[in-house]
Amino acid sequence: MKLALLMIVKDEEANVGRAIESVKDIVDEIVVVDTGSVDQTPDIAEKLGANVHHFKWTGDYSAARNACLEKAGADWVLWLDADEMISKTDHAKIKELINQDDVDGYYLIQRNYCHGLGRDDWTKAEGEYPDMELSHAGFTQNPALRLFRRVKGIKWEGSVRENVEPDDTSTRWVTTAAEVVCHHYGYAGAPAGLIEKRKMHIDLAREKAGAKKKDPQSWFELGTMLFEAGEWEECIKPFTRAFKLDSNYLEAMYYVAMSYFELGKMQEAWDALEKLLKREPSHAGGFVVLAGIERLHENFDDALAFYDKAIAARPDLFSAWYNKATLLLTLDKADEASECFEKTLALMPDFMPAMFGQWQNNIFNARFDRANDEMLKWLKSFPELKENLIEAVKAFISQEKYDLVSKAFGPLIEVIDNAESYMAYGTAQLAQGNVDEAEESLIKAIKRDGSLNDARLNLAQIQEIYRNDPGAALALYEIVLQYDPENEFCLKKVSELGNEQG
Known part of the structure; x- marks a missing residue:
């Protein structure tokens, strides 16, 4: 042949x-x-x-x-x-x-x-x-x-x-x-090319469904494309139509429930899940959505029970493991959360939210060596994780968690190599009295972004209080005022130190 x-x-x-x-x-x-x-x-x-x-x-x-x-x-x-x-x-x-x-x-x-x-x-x-x-x-x-x-x-x-x-x-x-x-x-x-191709396919799917109004598969395909594009509101009608034309299209009800959940319409999501689970009582994805609803209502034990049902029905269901892990993290159940994050990453090794979740779980439970070793390994392959770490260190500083910043970011700060992170780390070191480390980190922050006045202000404080160098402090306060002329603290300091120098 x-x-x-x-x-x-x-x-x-x-x-x-x-x-x-x-x-x-x-x-x-x-x-x-x-x-x-x-x-x-x-x-x-x-x-x-x-x-x-x-x-x-x-x-x-x-x-x-x-x-x-x-x-x-x-x-x-x-x-x-x-x-x-x-x-x-x-x-x-x-x-x-x-x-x-x-x-x-x-x-x-x-x-x-x-x-x-x-x-x-x-x-x-x-x-x-x-x-x-x-x-x-x-x-x-x-x-x-x-x-x-x-x-x-x-x-x-x-x-x-x-x-x-x-x-x-x-x-x-x-x-x-x-x-x-x-x-x-x-x-x-590339994402841009995929978006353009997806848009073209959606337009063609609309034409196909319009021409085959009684074909459930055509409506299901249109719904699937819209769902994958994140068009939650728009995908509900074609999925619902597919199910009405043929009730064997049970998966359509799962997608309807997911879409309502994304839209924050929990009762509608629950109604769709009832139709699904009545016909397919062990639908694992349906249990995950139910868990999400219970979680939003702060019924955490019920949510965990639904995640466990999902895992029992489908042991390789990624979403059940990951969402269970994040819930356990918020409930401060470190060992259980760690096991779930590990299973998540075994199923999906390139899923960065699970990496970040596992890192958070470790640092919140003082497992700093493990947290740093894993994160340094992940950063080699997934440098995008730096953005998560930058936001984390800024949040911890705003919460005055200085000891946590020092222990969690010490081995990471040079790898992150970001101005705001250096400033946050320097602030934490200064709050703990580690003046040399603070000064080094704050200088790096300003070298990377000269507009970081808070870093410069902390450096001025170091020069004035710890180094006993009012001239260097005065020069730094004056630069702060170039960026923020109305800064009352600096205006006062410039006046005081200027008089002393004069």
Whole structure:
């Protein structure tokens, strides 16, 4: 059996070559339809042996895919997007699959590499495909019909999230799942590009749902896209419609409950959960939302009980472990919280809120060595954590937790290397009488940001009180007044020291 690789592309010069190269050894022809590239995409594809055809983009993915399908002559089709690849590990499986006489199509495992970002369907990358996983921490997965026989009348339908099947219902069309992974990198791209792509897909999904008003799947897909975009209010109607059209779409009620929860409408969330749990009494995600509602009402024991129910139903449910950890942290149950944070990070190693939560749990319970060792390790891979630490040290200073700042930030302050953090740390050292350390840190703060008057004011106090150098103190007070001419304390000090100097 001969196999064709089919693709539609536009401005994919950074990706198209890798996609083609990943399967070039097992395909007999390569057909690429370009929908309006202005970069080198068509040239790259042609150099790799592709037959490139041009198609005017109409906003309809199925139309473009069908135009591509018409150009193929092979018995079987493998469909890839430009930001996807197949590992050579699975080449032999594909060759075996297309020689099966009793199957016409295969759902491959589409593995979407992405940051965890708190998703319950996220899975940690464990090195199963080292050539494909690269530096990605994990992925989500879904079935995708990407390998199929080119039977008579086969075509795609739907402008987005398209379906492929023969137009004649009497044509045999047997599909099944296959243990072949299609590695997708589109969700790991720059946020701006993802937002633009998501907006386009939502618009197309609206058109599809409008054209198929009685199709629950179309409404569910629209709701899912809106939910993923954070459009909580807007996604409720399509999810509700999907459930009304077909009550088997139970997951729609879960998303409705989640959306109402995000909107702060707890009674509506509870009502949606009742519909869900009546039909599926052990829905783990539903228990997590119930726990969140109880937590907002300060029914903490009930909230913990619901988190435990969620974990019993699904031991790998990230959101249950993380939310339970944060609740235990607020309840000052250090050991239990630590176990939950550890489990959270085992499930989602790149989830920075869990790292910060574990650090807080450790410092609040005087486990400073462990807190510092872990945070220094995390900062090497996740420098964004510095922003959390900066806000934390500022908050602790405002609460006059000087000893906590000294112990929690001593080993971290040079790594954070931030003006406000140096000022806060210097303030804590001064409050504890550690004048040399305070002076060193405050000088670093001013060198990085000369507008930090509080740091300069503390330095002036050090010169006046501890160094017995009124001249140096006077000079610093005068600079403070350049930034804050109405500062009464400095005006008084300048007058006093000026008279003494005079």
